[in-house]
Amino acid sequence: MTGSAEGTNDRVDGYAAALLDAARGEGLVERVSNELFHFARAYERNDGLRSALTNQDLPVEKRQSIVEEVVGKQASPLTASLVSFLVGAGRAGQLVAIIDRMVKLAAAERRKEVAEVRSATPLDDDQQSRLARALSSALDKQVDVKVTVDPSLMGGIIARVGDTVIDGSVRHRLDKLRESL
Numbered sequence: 001m002t003g004s005a006e007g008t009n010d011r012v013d014g015y016a017a018a019l020l021d022a023a024r025g026e027g028l029v030e031r032v033s034n035e036l037f038h039f040a041r042a043y044e045r046n047d048g049l050r051s052a053l054t055n056q057d058l059p060v061e062k063r064q065s066i067v068e069e070v071v072g073k074q075a076s077p078l079t080a081s082l083v084s085f086l087v088g089a090g091r092a093g094q095l096v097a098i099i100d101r102m103v104k105l106a107a108a109e110r111r112k113e114v115a116e117v118r119s120a121t122p123l124d125d126d127q128q129s130r131l132a133r134a135l136s137s138a139l140d141k142q143v144d145v146k147v148t149v150d151p152s153l154m155g156g157i158i159a160r161v162g163d164t165v166i167d168g169s170v171r172h173r174l175d176k177l178r179e180s181l
Helices: 002-027 030-044 046-056 061-074 076-088 094-108 125-139 170-180
Strands: 115-117 142-148 157-161 164-165
Touching: 002 061, 002 076, 002 125, 002 164, 030 046, 030 076, 030 142, 046 094, 061 094, 061 142, 076 094, 076 115, 094 142, 094 157, 094 170, 115 125, 125 142
Parallel strands: 115 142
Antiparallel strands: 115 157, 157 164
């Protein structure tokens, strides 16, 4: 690894640890890590938001007001402040990496791994609990399920835990059927 890549990873780790410390200090680790996870997935999907928050021609105050407008409506004030802090620190381009690292650190504190689940429809708390138990049993490790809705799946779910991917989506089944025909 090159020196600059190591420096980037160190910065990502440092910011992630700082986010976790702030959430821990407020007793909101689980809530903030969930909200940040969902923000990161929305940020990945929204080209306009990504462009606005990484646009160095916009004053930092304007970029932070965009964060407050977008995040403040749906998340805790702490979550909005943390995202605003990252944008103000010039880390909008690394938001996803920093947040994903923070989410993994938060799960690791509870001796769990993050299971990123994409579902065609929203899952209620009972469904998420059953899914967590099933994934934990299948993978022989405790998991912290983070669900995002992805209607393009048509039905079912895709779960990713580390390098392991379990694809139970209707889209995947249709693709397999198409291949066999």
